Amino acid sequence: MELTVLYYLIPSLIMFGCGVYGFITRKNLIAILISLELMLNSVDINFVVFNRFLFPGQMEGMFFTLFAIAIAAAETALAIAIIINIFRVVKNVDVENLTKMKY
Amino acid sequence: MDYSQFMIMHHELGLLVVFLLVFLFDTFFSKNLQSKLSVTACVLFGIYTLACFFLPLKSGEAFSGMYATSPIVMSIKNILNVGMFIVLLQSVKWNNSAAQIVRRGEFIELMLLTLFGMFLMVSARHFLVFIIGLETASLPLAALVAFDKKEYESHEAAVKYIFTAVFSSAIYMLGLSFVYAMSGSLYFGDIATRVVGAEGSFLLYVALAFVIAGIGFKISMVPFHLWTADVYQGAPTSVTSYLSVVSKGAGAFAALIILTQVFGSVYSQVWEWMLFILIVLTITVGNLFAIRQNNLKRFLAFSSISQAGYIMLGVVADASVGAAALSYYVLVYIFSNLAAFGVIQAVENATGKVEISDYNGLYKTNPKLSFTMMLAMFSLGGIPPFAGFFSKFFIFSAALEQGSVAMYVLVFIALLNTIVSLYYYLLVVKAMFITPNDNPIERIKSHWSERAGMVVCVAGIILVGLVSVIYTFLNHAADASQMF
Numbered sequence: 001m002e003l004t005v006l007y008y009l010i011p012s013l014i015m016f017g018c019g020v021y022g023f024i025t026r027k028n029l030i031a032i033l034i035s036l037e038l039m040l041n042s043v044d045i046n047f048v049v050f051n052r053f054l055f056p057g058q059m060e061g062m063f064f065t066l067f068a069i070a071i072a073a074a075e076t077a078l079a080i081a082i083i084i085n086i087f088r089v090v091k092n093v094d095v096e097n098l099t100k101m102k103y
Numbered sequence: 104m105d106y107s108q109f110m111i112m113h114h115e116l117g118l119l120v121v122f123l124l125v126f127l128f129d130t131f132f133s134k135n136l137q138s139k140l141s142v143t144a145c146v147l148f149g150i151y152t153l154a155c156f157f158l159p160l161k162s163g164e165a166f167s168g169m170y171a172t173s174p175i176v177m178s179i180k181n182i183l184n185v186g187m188f189i190v191l192l193q194s195v196k197w198n199n200s201a202a203q204i205v206r207r208g209e210f211i212e213l214m215l216l217t218l219f220g221m222f223l224m225v226s227a228r229h230f231l232v233f234i235i236g237l238e239t240a241s242l243p244l245a246a247l248v249a250f251d252k253k254e255y256e257s258h259e260a261a262v263k264y265i266f267t268a269v270f271s272s273a274i275y276m277l278g279l280s281f282v283y284a285m286s287g288s289l290y291f292g293d294i295a296t297r298v299v300g301a302e303g304s305f306l307l308y309v310a311l312a313f314v315i316a317g318i319g320f321k322i323s324m325v326p327f328h329l330w331t332a333d334v335y336q337g338a339p340t341s342v343t344s345y346l347s348v349v350s351k352g353a354g355a356f357a358a359l360i361i362l363t364q365v366f367g368s369v370y371s372q373v374w375e376w377m378l379f380i381l382i383v384l385t386i387t388v389g390n391l392f393a394i395r396q397n398n399l400k401r402f403l404a405f406s407s408i409s410q411a412g413y414i415m416l417g418v419v420a421d422a423s424v425g426a427a428a429l430s431y432y433v434l435v436y437i438f439s440n441l442a443a444f445g446v447i448q449a450v451e452n453a454t455g456k457v458e459i460s461d462y463n464g465l466y467k468t469n470p471k472l473s474f475t476m477m478l479a480m481f482s483l484g485g486i487p488p489f490a491g492f493f494s495k496f497f498i499f500s501a502a503l504e505q506g507s508v509a510m511y512v513l514v515f516i517a518l519l520n521t522i523v524s525l526y527y528y529l530l531v532v533k534a535m536f537i538t539p540n541d542n543p544i545e546r547i548k549s550h551w552s553e554r555a556g557m558v559v560c561v562a563g564i565i566l567v568g569l570v571s572v573i574y575t576f577l578n579h580a581a582d583a584s585q586m587f
Contacts, residue, residue: 023270039273046280055287064231071238075269078242082249082261089255098259101333
């Protein structure tokens, strides 16, 4: 069996969909952060696969992925720091407590 | 490697120098001198801003075309510098307050870093550089939103901001991956030449929708605006004013560059109607929600949403006159909005009040503050002879330059919305001047820095519209830039 682009793209798009679904439905801030990571990682897979199968002569997609991973790590660190601050104030990390400002 | 190409990045290098000087001051100078840090940063940044005005306007590229500059790009950077300078000036008092003292340096350093990211965004001609600039601009901003460690609202705002920012950049990068699949390159120029044939392709529609959604989050266009009001309300007022003018201006200009330079060839088929719908929604929803707000910061958040719609009219114009009108609009918007935020900050620092009803009868006790606020509201609403009128006029005529029926309809809807916006801007003026109040806010002695910031803003509101050289200059700069 030969592995074509689709074998990589479909899982990556499913990953992205799961990320969006989790971002919308999850109540725990950490779970939301994990969903965001799923989305970012599926984008990385997309770039690598497109580079490998469609444009094998160059490395642009791979380099983009490297930078995207670093950026995702920075985002996670910052988000975790903010979540820790939230935890100190309200003693849990549930989004249903973060409803003071509305409309 | 040819190191001389760094010399083309005047603005970025100058900003880095200011950043390093502030950082060294913050790290190595004695405790007594630390109290001068905010003022020193203001002076350094002011010198840098002034120096940038004397740079020769020219085009050029560096790093094999990944970074490019042109007269209009340099002009928008100067405009953003002015906004940043006023924000720094207005934040001096707050930054010297007791709670802020241990992290005074970080505040200024993070601010300067976000500005650096915005410069990269505006100058990028390669999507990797653009993404790095975008994240450099939005990540420190999330930290800044969370800066009021004692206020619960600040944390709630920060968590909302960081999650929507990451979500939007994930969507944006997914769109980019499709663009990469179509063209095999991340250079703006290469993509532009390779997507020309893909007019009917479904992939192009999806990619552009994602890219526009990602940018729409950054400049808070409806329906991607849900974070805006909460973040503006919860963040420290200095950060709010920064978010509402500098961040928005840079995002709108970056959107202009991407949409015209990369996707300019598929304008009428794909993104003209996308932006059409978004602009109509943005202006209308922003206006309607602004009417029912009582908190002034939330009120200005919704007003800034609708202003984002007006700014995007310059993008949909798809012509060099659109770029000039957009830069001019951002300049005027910086002065008007920062004047309003200057008053809010002065009142908030002295009394902690931010509701519109608190401002009832403000004229009796604080005539100068009320006058500044009134000018800001008139300018935001677009009443002549203040600058806001001229910026709206130029951006409408730029959109009409396109000549299509759709643009006439769009400008007509925007005009109708201007009338709605006058209603709620004048509500604030009415509260200050007409509504009777037995115990209005007591007389406020505002800090010299706040006064200086407001004087600069008022001068801008009155002069930028009347001094026609500014618009002519921007127009020439846009013409000389070969963006289209």
